Amino acid sequence: MTYRRLGRTGLQLFPLGFGTMRLPLKGSDPKQIDLPKAKQLICTAIDQGVNYVDTAYPYHGNGFAEQAVGEILTDGYRQKVYLGDKLSLWFCRQKEELTPFLLG
Secondary structure, three states: OOOEEOOOOOOEEOOOOEEOOOOOEOOOOOOOEOHHHHHHHHHHHHHOOOOEEEEEOOOOOOOHHHHHHHHHOOOOOHHHOEEEEEOOHHHOOOHHHHHHHHHO
16 A cells, blocks of 8 residues: 655555545435445445545534444544544634534
């Protein structure tokens, strides 16, 4: 596997990451993620060397992709990846509104 150093951090990342914006669905509702299929995709990617997974609160509706990633990255998979999660600032108009997004 070829990994690249991320700036001055010393982190070694695979050239491709796994984004969770469009996980497989059970039907047409974006909130109904097909968890077994999504887990198979993500874990296979990790097993093949991908070590960065990206998610965000708006993916698949408010927090559904984040929840799915949390359920998928079990059995030691969380320790194999760097996890990126983006904060969507349009949800927060005041500083106090950040807390639920940062702490769950």
